[in-house]
Amino acid sequence: xxxxxxxxxxxxxxxxxxxxxxxxxxxxxxxxxxxxxxxxxxxxxxxxxxxxxxxxxxxxxxxxxxxxxxxxxxxxxxxxxxxxxxxxxxxxxxxxxxxxxxxxxxxxxxxxxxxxxxxxxxxxxxxxxxxxxxxxxxxxxxxxxxxxxxxxxxxxxxxxxxxxxxxxxxxxxxxxxxxxxxxxxxxxxxxxxxxxxxxxxxxxxxxxxxxxxxxxxxxxxxxxxxxxxxxxxxxxxxxxxxxxxxxxxxxxxxxxxxxxxxxxxxxxxxxxxxxxxxxxxxxxxxxxxxxxxxxxxxxxxxxxxxx
Amino acid sequence: xxxxxxxxxxxxxxxxxxxxxxxxxxxxxxxxxxxxxxxxxxxxxxxxxxxxxxxxxxxxxxxxxxxxxxxxxxxxxxxxxxxxxxxxxxxxxxxxxxxxxxxxxxxxxxxxxxxxxxxxxxxxxxxxxxxxxxxxxxxxxxxxxxxxxxxxxxxxxxxxxxxxxxxxxxxxxxxxxxxxxxxxxxxxxxxxxxxxxxxxxxxxxxxxxxxxxxxxxxxxxxxxxxxxxxxxxxxxx
Numbered sequence: 001x002x003x004x005x006x007x008x009x010x011x012x013x014x015x016x017x018x019x020x021x022x023x024x025x026x027x028x029x030x031x032x033x034x035x036x037x038x039x040x041x042x043x044x045x046x047x048x049x050x051x052x053x054x055x056x057x058x059x060x061x062x063x064x065x066x067x068x069x070x071x072x073x074x075x076x077x078x079x080x081x082x083x084x085x086x087x088x089x090x091x092x093x094x095x096x097x098x099x100x101x102x103x104x105x106x107x108x109x110x111x112x113x114x115x116x117x118x119x120x121x122x123x124x125x126x127x128x129x130x131x132x133x134x135x136x137x138x139x140x141x142x143x144x145x146x147x148x149x150x151x152x153x154x155x156x157x158x159x160x161x162x163x164x165x166x167x168x169x170x171x172x173x174x175x176x177x178x179x180x181x182x183x184x185x186x187x188x189x190x191x192x193x194x195x196x197x198x199x200x201x202x203x204x205x206x207x208x209x210x211x212x213x214x215x216x217x218x219x220x221x222x223x224x225x226x227x228x229x230x231x232x233x234x235x236x237x238x239x240x241x242x243x244x245x246x247x248x249x250x251x252x253x254x255x256x257x258x259x260x261x262x263x264x265x266x267x268x269x270x271x272x273x274x275x276x277x278x279x280x281x282x283x284x285x286x287x288x289x290x291x292x293x294x295x296x297x298x299x300x301x302x303x304x305x306x307x
Numbered sequence: 308x309x310x311x312x313x314x315x316x317x318x319x320x321x322x323x324x325x326x327x328x329x330x331x332x333x334x335x336x337x338x339x340x341x342x343x344x345x346x347x348x349x350x351x352x353x354x355x356x357x358x359x360x361x362x363x364x365x366x367x368x369x370x371x372x373x374x375x376x377x378x379x380x381x382x383x384x385x386x387x388x389x390x391x392x393x394x395x396x397x398x399x400x401x402x403x404x405x406x407x408x409x410x411x412x413x414x415x416x417x418x419x420x421x422x423x424x425x426x427x428x429x430x431x432x433x434x435x436x437x438x439x440x441x442x443x444x445x446x447x448x449x450x451x452x453x454x455x456x457x458x459x460x461x462x463x464x465x466x467x468x469x470x471x472x473x474x475x476x477x478x479x480x481x482x483x484x485x486x487x488x489x490x491x492x493x494x495x496x497x498x499x500x501x502x503x504x505x506x507x508x509x510x511x512x513x514x515x516x517x518x519x520x521x522x523x524x525x526x527x528x529x530x531x532x533x534x535x536x537x538x539x540x541x542x543x544x
Binding site for chain 2 (some may be wrong): 136188189196218221223224225228232
């Protein structure tokens with residue numbers, strides 16, 4: 001499962017984020033690759049932070065002035081609208097577009113403050129259980145967006161949990177994937193399985209975001225580090241996001257985390273991940289420095305001697 | 308008096324060190340002498356210059372103390388692991404030990420006699436990594452049922468050229484993980500008998516022993532002295 005690097009156009013060296021949004025003198029990352037770029041955010045296991053990651057990546061991209069469409073591909077349980085604060089404005093969905101009741105641009109919901117961000121939901125939750133979604137649904141939507149008057153630069157697809165029909169539908173139009181995982185053994189096993197399925201489906205560009213990392217546990221060797229995760233899965237790393245209580249607060253408020261000012265650690269990490277996504281870059285994980293180990297019990301005997 | 312105790316302690320330390328550091332090979336004084344105290348191996352730091360250690364014994368104590376404190380639990384593991392380079396450096400080590408203060412030598416002795424157990428393998432993260440590795444290997448190597456059937460068929464077919472199989476249904480295929488080898492596929496085939504052309508038999512052994520001559524049968528002396536000719540017929544007719 002080695003990541004085979006593609007030939008990229010020559011790009012300036014990656015920026016070192018000095019302060020909050022000052023990326024080494026550059027104000028915007030350079031877009032790499034043809035637009036629109038269709039990226040699916042998936043994980044396999046539920047609850048690792050796919051929807052949060054999708055919402056924040058989309059918000060970050062919109063703030064960098066890239067027009068982006070975020071699609072919630074979970075037909076049964078919908079959450080992306082809650083994270084973006086648009087739950088009251090969803091009236092028309094992709095199901096209606098496919099049934100012919102409305103146009104595609106009527107179903108796209110624009111964010112209040114971020115001009116370039118549009119949301120598209122697949123279906124309403126109270127409607128009849130979606131049986132009619134074939135695997136080509138989203139491919140059709142992506143093509144329609146590509147052909148529209150103002151095609152977006154990025155199409156982010158929030159994949160449902162699991163590896164069943166919903167997953168197959170969501171990954172159909174994608175060319176790249178962002179695999180979200182947490183550093184625990186269950187999520188990593190599922191992430192590995194999903195990576196295998198993505199490669200079978202033809203998506204070779206898979207990058208990982210390690211979410212909910214607790215640096216104190218990593219230091220105490222109770223949790224695997226991002227380096228371990230990268231070693232296990234063998235895929236390039238897009239970002240490492242620490243556990244942050246701001247995530248809960250921003251979800252409750254309905255505003256994406258990256259928009260909070262002053263920025264939080266998780267928000268900063270997601271912003272940097274967005275830069276790397278745009279530039280098709282990957283980060284290298286660094287080993288957490290070894291701290292002084294606690295002295296053994298035999299050692300206290302010598303501390304009496306002034307050790 | 309101080310010198311006597313110093314040498315006594317260093318002797319004991321040396322004895323313990325050699326016993327622990329070279330358990331299998333007997334420790335002889337190293338024939339080739341490296342520059343004395345070329346390696347502070349107990350600290351796992353890069354080798355300091357010999358002059359630093361010889362001319363400033365006070366400084367050495369300090370450095371030794373610091374590094375012992377910092378890596379207290381892992382240094383012993385390190386010195387246990389690699390035997391050969393350390394065994395040769397025990398000479399140098401003795402030199403440096405003699406120059407240490409009394410307290411430092413006592414600490415050293417304590418750490419040798421009561422070593423800190425290696426805690427490296429018991430952390431939760433490393434346990435999780437091990438388990439994850441095994442589970443990823445077995446998940447990735449899992450074959451479908453169809454593939455299992457085909458494996459059985461191919462293996463049985465290949466084997467039936469040489470042996471007679473008991474019955475096709477009693478062949479079992481098993482996929483398991485082993486800590487040392489990783490994923491292990493085992494196909495168990497009960498065999499009735501070997502096919503005649505492949506049987507191990509005496510006729511294959513075509514050479515003959517002729518001309519046996521016992522000079523000494525060994526009844527009296529306990530040694531046997533015998534000459535014989537081993538005749539192998541040539542292959543070409």
